[in-house]
Amino acid sequence: MQRPTHPGTASWRTGQPWAPRLRRMSTDDAFADVLAANSAYAACYQLAELEARAAKGLGVLTCMDSRIDPLALLGLDPGDAKILRNAGARVTDDVLRTLVLASYLLGVERIMVVAHTSCRMAGGTEEDVHAAIRAAGGPDTRSISFLTTDDQKSALRADVQRVRSWPYLGNVTVGGFLYDLSTGRLCRVC
Ligand SMILES: [Zn+2]
Numbered sequence: 001m002q003r004p005t006h007p008g009t010a011s012w013r014t015g016q017p018w019a020p021r022l023r024r025m026s027t028d029d030a031f032a033d034v035l036a037a038n039s040a041y042a043a044c045y046q047l048a049e050l051e052a053r054a055a056k057g058l059g060v061l062t063c064m065d066s067r068i069d070p071l072a073l074l075g076l077d078p079g080d081a082k083i084l085r086n087a088g089a090r091v092t093d094d095v096l097r098t099l100v101l102a103s104y105l106l107g108v109e110r111i112m113v114v115a116h117t118s119c120r121m122a123g124g125t126e127e128d129v130h131a132a133i134r135a136a137g138g139p140d141t142r143s144i145s146f147l148t149t150d151d152q153k154s155a156l157r158a159d160v161q162r163v164r165s166w167p168y169l170g171n172v173t174v175g176g177f178l179y180d181l182s183t184g185r186l187c188r189v190c
Contacts, residue, residue: 050079053107058082059099059172062114063089063121067181070114074186082108088121089114090147091159100168111163111172114186115156116179122152153178157190 058081060070070076070083082102084095091113102108115122120129129146133139149155160176163169176190 047078054080054082054102055107056080057107057109059084059102059108059111060114061085061089061091061095061111062179063087063116063119065116065119065181068114068116068179073179073184074112082106088119088147088149089116089159090121090155091162092147096163096166096168099163099166099172103169103172109172111174112177113156113160113163113174114177114179115152115189117181119152121146121148122155123150124148125150153189160190 056076058074058076060074060081061084062068062070064085064087070085071078071080074081082098084098086092086095099108099111126146126148129148130141133141156176156178160174163172163174175188178187178189179185180187
């Protein structure tokens with residue numbers, strides 16, 4: 001069955017329709033499925049003894065893209081790494097703030113910045129994103145910078161360098177990587 005589409009919600013890059021927006025539900029309805037799942041999870045919960053420090057000394061910044069499973073793709077378990085996510089895996093002030101805490105208080109000694117193929121934040125312009133949000137019924141967002149880039153690897157190198165040169169971070173090793181969503185393979189960029 002073809003999924004319903006709404007006028008004015010086509011993606012600016014692929015021409016594919018955005019996922020239909022969920023009907024506004026009551027708070028109970030909106031979270032019922034995940035709360036039920038959590039009940040089952042809590043019944044078998046075994047992570048109470050985990051320490052807050054990253055067991056593998058690893059910090060990972062990656063995109064919020066739901067196709068990325070950071071623990072699985074790096075062979076990690078809960079407790080192994082600090083995971084930071086945002087749109088485009090970009091190094092922002094808040095990422096740097098978090099990395100200072102991760103480094104000095106939470107055992108992080110090495111940091112991976114992981115961009116990915118087919119990222120909506122790479123390839124389109126800021127204007128494209130503003131227009132797409134307007135077309136989806138959203139407000140005028142031109143006062144927001146979404147940190148899009150048309151040169152993903154250059155942006156990744158610049159972001160990695162920003163972490164490396166951040167004076168509040170001392171003994172950390174930083175690498176930039178590109179994750180291929182079509183193969184699951186990770187390539188080192190810098
Ligand atoms: Zn992305």
